[in-house]
């Protein structure tokens with residue numbers, strides 16, 4: 005059987021060099037120039053950048069349980085159009101991903117969708133309730149091979165439970181990804197606490213509620229010699245704490261979302277719930293510190309925290325609205341605007357923070373590799389010179405709760421390849437039928 | 453004026469115009485026929501997602517004195533408490549032909565969401581939203597102060613140079629916020645006195661002096677002392693140790709009232725906790741404006757309804 | 769655009785004097801008289817008429833004079849920009865009194881209709897009369913003035929400008945070909 009073959013002509017790699025890339029049988033079989041196009045679909049990549057497929061360590065796919073918000077299939081499609089080839093699916097589904105059975109179900113849904121690798125994250129505690137450890141070992145040993153554990157949406161606030169989780173996952177090289185939010189300091193919290201929350205009369209979400217948990221967790225990680233990952237840093241103080249921890253040699257990694265790199269709390273002033281997110285949008289100074297932290301390596305990765313919601317969850321008064329923004333479709337463009345155009349990162353850095361390092365933190369195989377002969381054909385072609393008014397038509401998931409609608413954003417993903425077949429071509433998502441056909445043609449025709 | 457959502461967005465000219473119209477409206481109460489035909493055929497909906505009989509009947513009286521039809525829509529015990537959204541409620545009111553909606557809502561910003569939503573075309577009056585603003589309360593307070601200071605010569609004037617000390621739960625008070633912006637716009641100087649736990653996180657941008665010492669504030673001889681209601685639920689949330697200590701440090705008790713300079717007036721938006729934030733002697737004295745505030749509330753709300761609901765909507 | 773003065777200050781004074789005499793004559797004296805001006809310029813004219821009457825009949829009790837704002841009674845509130853009302857000051861009870869309403873220009877008659885409604889909410893006069901400085905025609909309601917300073921037939925696109933010293937600093941009545949869309953027409957086109 006012959007699988008899809010592609011010859012990508014004249015793409016620029018993130019190091020600035022230009023090459024052709026021949027994709028066959030799910031791997032990169034040739035680089036350089038004058039490659040034979042026999043049997044291959046030729047893609048003119050002049051002016052495009054070829055990036056290793058993006059890896060999102062923080063995605064909410066909502067299935068099982070909240071299929072009106074998103075399914076594994078629609079979330080995978082949103083990921084593909086955004087240039088992703090892997091997403092890590094957060095555990096706050098219903099039922100919660102706290103047993104081997106549920107994580108295997110999500111894994112299977114991802115395989116069946118076929119647009120990206122869907123790697124389930126396991127809950128730290130049963131039902132995300134913060135009381136008892138979930139069956140972390142069983143999830144690690146399951147077919148889903150879970151290595152990242154998180155109660156995201158909730159903070160593992162009990163310090164003893166957090167200590168035990170950090171210790172326990174050492175048995176299988178796991179990592180606890182903490183949603184750092186001191187719950188007592190954030191009762192009823194609605195937006196960043198400061199001058200604007202004082203004026204708007206919205207209950208504040210103080211920076212100290214994030215920073216105090218991070219400080220505690222890095223000290224715990226140091227004490228028990230474990231690996232810690234801090235989700236969605238949002239404050240200048242949080243960057244300082246992580247910087248201090250790294251200088252001390254603590255094994256901590258940190259992430260930031262595209263929206264915290266671009267947007268500020270001023271957007272809340274109109275009470276438009278599209279801007280309601282947790283942690284909340286912060287001040288201009290925080291955005292600057294996050295960009296700086298990403299540039300100097302304090303922050304390791306960009307992760308989307310893609311959080312789709314049905315329209316009615318946002319079309320309401322602020323207090324009643326759900327937290328979260330969709331982000332997969334816009335992530336690369338937003339990162340481009342926030343940290344590449346502003347000179348904080350170059351394309352090589354961007355590959356590191358959006359592909360290589362998230363793959364490494366998540367311990368996932370076959371992702372985040374340099375585009376070289378023998379590497380898996382997981383890549384995306386990005387037109388950095390494009391500019392577009394981001395709109396609903398650009399959203400491929402079910403959620404339309406994007407804060408970027410009507411904004412002009414740079415760049416556009418024109419093609420994405422996963423396991424050697426295209427999930428996006430000519431800037432258009434391929435149909436499920438095309439994906440199914442491409443997969444059937446893969447060598448062996450197996451589903452892995 | 454299209455909507456009345458906050459005092460922060462009111463200009464000095466707009467505010468004084470509204471207060472002047474309220475003077476005209478107050479005159480109506482002294483006439484043989486205490487009613488104007490102005491809003492005949494208009495429908496005003498009182499949409500209350502929070503109980504507040506006082507505010508609701510004040511708006512109701514205002515609308516009826518202007519001959520508007522009034523529909524009271526209380527969210528308690530209705531479909532709203534069964535999960536009907538603000539959007540569905542708004543669209544229902546739009547379908548009923550509401551020209552004006554007076555909304556009281558526990559969520560800050562709900563009136564603004566309603567005004568900007570496109571769900572309903574009516575003029576929106578914020579009758580108190582969460583801990584954000586309560587513009588008609590501030591307007592009636594300013595109206596009351598201006599009448600006390602200038603009497604029949606009030607028309608056209610601001611409150612330039614007037615010192616107003618507002619005491620109590622600033623953090624959760626929409627009355628305090630609305631008064632802050634309006635009084636500043638009218639030229640008054642505002643001082644907030646509160647326990648540090650009940651001052652918002654960052655007031656550096658507020659045109660107000662913040663202090664914790666009520667005695668010093670009293671001794672400064674302000675023109676106006678406004679006591680805010682202290683909510684029972686604050687006592688259970690560690691904002692201060694107990695009501696006795698609160699009253700001792702931040703209550704307008706008889707001793708503090710007696711030290712108040714002779715020209716000072718005492719205000720309270722009501723309902724009062726007598727013996728907690730204000731003593732009965734202070735509340736019932738002739739320097740207290742508590743009952744005037746209630747009467748003036750109707751006049752100010754008539755002015756607001758007039759400004760929102762008369763006139764060509766596209767022009768406003 | 770040509771502006772032409774039709775009444776000078778002296779003409780206006782003569783007209784008000786004549787109107788005052790006519791009021792006294794029809795009322796058979798100054799007894800029980802209440803003169804109410806319609807803001808803005810009608811108020812100034814009402815005060816002048818009251819003064820003239822007082823001068824003519826110095827022996828009678830002080831003529832009561834005040835203002836009657838009609839904004840809240842207009843029938844066009846929904847069709848124009850929001851109007852800012854002016855104060856109403858009715859001097860004492862008007863029950864049983866002879867009320868003379870005073871306005872600068874009589875045009876469609878709608879202002880006077882509103883004034884009659886407003887007046888009714890203040891009490892029940894035995895007689896209501898209307899005095900105007902200028903009657904320019906174009907009535908839309910069955911209303912006519914009892915005392916007229918000057919009849920001034922005009923085309924509806926023309927503009928009548930009334931200036932009185934108390935309000936404008938100078939005093940005259942003029943007519944101009946006018947911008948047809950009207951513009952600001954203080955007292956000129958009562959709409």
Ligand SMILES: [Zn+2]
Pocket residue numbers: 156157158183235236282283
């Ligand atoms: Zn989170």
